[in-house]
Amino acid sequence: MRIALDAMGGDFAPEAIVKGAVIAAQEVDPDTTILLIGKEDVVKGLLQEYGYTGNSITVINASQVIEMGEHPTKALTQKPDSSIAVGYGLLKMQKADAFCSAGNTGAMLVGAMFSVKAVEGILRPSIAGFVPKLSGGFGVILDVGANADCKPEVLEQFGELGSIYAKYMLDIENPKVGLMNLGEEEGKGTMLTQAAYQRLKANPSINFIGNIEGRDLFNDKADVIVCDGYTGNIILKLAESLYDILNDKGIHDPFFDKFNYEAEGGSPILGINGNALIAHGVSSPRAVCNMVLQAQKMASSKISERFQKKFSA
Template identity: 80%
Template sequence: MRIALDAMGGDFAPEAIVKGALLATEQLDSNFEILLIGKEDVIKSLLLEYGYTGSGIKVINATQVIEMGEHPTKALTQKPDSSIAVGYGMLKAQKADAFCSAGNTGAMLVGAMFSVKAIEGIMRPSIAGLVPKLKGGFGLILDVGANADCKPDVLEQFGEIGYVYAKHVLEIDNPKVGLMNLGEEEGKGTVNTQAAYQRLKANQKINFIGNIEGRDLFNDKADVIVCDGYTGNIILKMAESIYDILNEKSMHDPFFDRFNYEAEGGSPILGINGNAIIGHGVSSPVAICNMVLQAQKMVASDFPEHLKNHFAEE
C-alpha cells in the first residue's frame, strides 16, 4: 500500500509533515510505503536530521508549492509541479492508493474534481467529519464545508455516501442516517430540508431514521448526519472550540479529548475515484500520523469501489 503525503502543505510544513510520516512508519508494517511529495533536497535533509534510515519512506520531488491563501484553480493551473498537483497525478495514475494533505483546502477539492474526478452518478463530492459518540466509536457528518448550499437531491446523495462509508470504513452494521434539522417532526425545516426528508424517506438503499436535532449529534440516534456544508462547518468548528476551551481551562475528559482534531487527523473527500484526505492547516506531527493511518483504513476497506457499486445499482 502506498500513501502519498504532501510534505509542503500546512502551517508547520515541512517539519511537522516529515515528523508525522516518521511516527506513522512506526505503526505501519513493511508492506506500506509513505510517499513524501515536495522539495526533494529539503525533505531528504530533514529525514537525515531526524536520523531516519528505514525503507518505508520514499521522496517524490515537486518543485512548486501552493500556498494557503492562493486561488485554488489558478494555483493548480499555474503550478503543475506543485506537491498537490503531483499528489493527485500519482493518485490518478494509481501510483498511490491515497493522497493526504494539510495544505490549501480549495486546491485539494479542485484537484480532486479535475484529476480523479467524481464517481459516476455523484453530483457533488463531500467533505466528511468524524463525530465522537458518547458510547464509543465515531459517527459521520457530511457535508462539512465543500458545498455551502445543497439542493434536496444532493442532500439525499450525502445520506447514501455517508451510509456506505459508515458501513465499510467505520464498520457499522446498517448505519442509521439522520437529517440535521430544527425539529424532529417530518414537516419541520426549510423548503430544502423538507424536500430532502421526503427523498431520504423514500430511499430504499439506506436506513433513514428521520430528522435529528443538534442535541443528537453525539448520541446514538444516528450514525450518519446529513446537512449542507454551511451547517456542517459551523457544527465542526464549534466542536473544535469546545475542546480548545476545555484544554485552556485544563479540564480533561476521555470523551471531550476525542474532539481534538488530532484524533483522526483529517477529513476525507467522499465521492471521488480515489482516497483523499484533507488535514487541518495547523496539523501537528500526531495529526499527520493519524491522517496517514485513516488513509490506510480507507484503502483497506476499498471504499471507492463500494461507493461505485452502490450507485451502479438501479
C-alpha cells in the same frame, strides 16, 4: 500499499509533515510505503535530521508549492509541479492508493474534481467529519464545508455516501441516517430539508430514521448525520472550539478528548475516484500520522471502489 503525503502543505510544513511521516512509518502495515512529496533536497535533509533510516518512506520530488492563501484553480493551473498536483497525479495514475495533505483546502477540492474526478453518478463529492458518541466510537457528519448550498438530491446522496463509509470504516453494520433539522417532526425545516426528508425517506438503500436536532449530535439516534456544508462546518468548528476551551481551562475528559482534531487527523473527500484526505493547516506530527493511518484503512476497505459500484450501477 502506497500512501502519498504532501510534505509542503500546512502552516508548519515541511517540518511537522516530515515528522508525522516518520512516526507513521513506524505504525503503518509492513507492506505500506509513504510517498513523501515535496522539494527533494529539503525533505531528504529533514529525514536525515530526524534520524530516519528505514525503507517505508520514498521521497517524490515536486519543485513547486501552493501556498495557503493562493487561488485554488489558478494555483493548480500555474503550478503543475506543485506537491498537490503531483499527489493527485499519482492517485490518478494509480501509483498511489491514497493522497493526504494539510495544504490549501480549496486546491485539494479543485484537484479532486479536475484530476481524479467525481465518481460517475455523484452530483457533489462531500467532505466528511467525525462525531464522537457518548456511548463510544464515532459517527460521521457530511457535508462539513465542500458544499455550502445543496439541493435535496445532493443531501440524499450524502446519506448514501455516509452509510457506506460508516459501514466499512466505522464498522457499523446498518448505520442509522438522520437529517439535521430544527425539529424532529417530518414537516419541520426549510424547503430544502423538507424535500430532502422525502427523498431520504423513500430511499431503500439507507436506514433513514428521520430528522434529528443539534442535541442529538452525540447520542446514538443517528450514526450518519446529513446536512449542507454551511451547517456542517459550523457544527464542526463549534465542536473543535469546545475542546480548545476545555483544554485551555485544564479540563480533561476521555470523551471531550475525542473532539481534538488530531484524533482522526484528516477529513476524507467522499465520492471521488480515489482516496483523498484533507487535514487542518495547523496539523501536528501526530495528526499527520493519524491521517496516514486513516488513509491506509480507507484504501484497504476499498471505500472508493464501493462508491463506484454503488453509483455507477
